[in-house]
Amino acid sequence: MLAIGQLSAETGTKVPTIRYYEDIGLLPQPERTAGNQRRYGKRQVDRLRFIRHCRDLGFPLSDIRALLDLSDDPDRSCASADTIARHQLREVERRLASLASLRQELCRMIDQCAGGTVADCHVIESLADHAHCIADRHMTPAPMEQHVDPPRRDPA
Amino acid sequence: MLAIGQLSAETGTKVPTIRYYEDIGLLPQPERTAGNQRRYGKRQVDRLRFIRHCRDLGFPLSDIRALLDLSDDPDRSCASADTIARHQLREVERRLASLASLRQELCRMIDQCAGGTVADCHVIESLADHAHCIADRHMTPAPMEQHVDPPRRDPA
DNA sequence: ATGGGACCTCCAGTAACTGGAGGTTCAAGG
DNA sequence: CCTTGAACCTCCAGTTACTGGAGGTCCCAT
Secondary structure, three states: OEOHHHHHHHHOOOHHHHHHHHHOOOOOOOEEOOOOOEEEOHHHHHHHHHHHHHHHOOOOHHHHHHHHHHHHOOOOEHHHHHHHHHHHHHHHHHHHHHHHHHHHHHHHHHHHOOOOEHHHOHHHHHHHOOOOOHHHHHOOOOOOOOOOOOOOOOOO | OEOHHHHHHHHOOOHHHHHHHHHOOOOOOOEEOOOOOEEEOHHHHHHHHHHHHHHHOOOOHHHHHHHHHHHOOOOOEOHHHHHHHHHHHHHHHHHHHHHHHHHHHHHHHHHHOOOOEHHHOOHHHHHHOOOOOHHHHHOOOOOOOOOOOOOOOOOO
16 A cells, blocks of 8 residues: 555656645545554555556546546447547647657757757747748638647656 | 738638737737728738647747747847757757657557457556656656746736 | 617636635654 | 654645637727
8 A cells, every 4th residue: 555655756747746636536435444544455556557658648537537438348349448548649649740840840949950059059049930830720720629738848 | 901800711710819919919909990800911911820830739828938039130040940949959859759649548448459348448547557658757856847937917 | 860780898607627715644764 | 573764645735828708898880
């Protein structure tokens, strides 16, 4: 049985974040000691690792919740799991494409930055200029979702 | 001179977001009509497009602010712009690797999900299991981040 | 001159955490 | 057995980057 701090160390998740996940029902309420401290078993460790892995890949908690709900009810038809998984796959592929083009652009920016002054720095120039940016694609139409959440800073 | 709604349409930025950028000092206070409505010129359009482009590429506003401050003072060295871009590139590559492995796992899940019940889907198992996941690298205790930006949040 | 759409400010809410205050519990050392 | 201090508890406020609504004002085409 792990205390919350050990679970934290084990999974690279900050302690308040674990409690937060419990608050919003992503993690079930764990056992408690006589003195009211949380104690976690292996299942919880796996579940938290799963959540963190998904979060790290940029999935919103709502999607993660859908996956978890599904796996909490193992008698459900596989069809819905399949649907969700396929949806996730499409999302992943979309993000992959988008990141690949971003990578290209960043590389080009860095290559062009020859170390002079800002006046002739192409990093800023190329960020102001949209002409050759593939990423423009997903600014032009008006899709439902534009809040792609920004990359999380690494946990220290 | 554009009204805020036209600037919004022009740049694909929601109206409240434009006002928010003004509040936090990313956009300067624009001219106003006699009746107190905002009017924007071409420079502002460019600046907003720059901001949106950066956001779209995943830069946090603090980095964008740094970039803008930098470009407002073009005699400075471009080294810090380069640093920011390199930092973004590392992050992007990390996410690319992670997503590629998730894609593989999702494909495997979908292949295995041949119409039974969720119990046989191994959703949790495959995502909780890091054995073959490249993303593990940065879950292990590797404190290497020293990027701290000052929490200056005052407008004007 | 008027009507309705676009604009104004202010405030509250969202996701997904993060951190601090003030108090309690656990377990190792004396 | 008792002390001590690190780790735990709850509650609450703050963070980033927006988003939306209420209630009121302005602009301009008819």
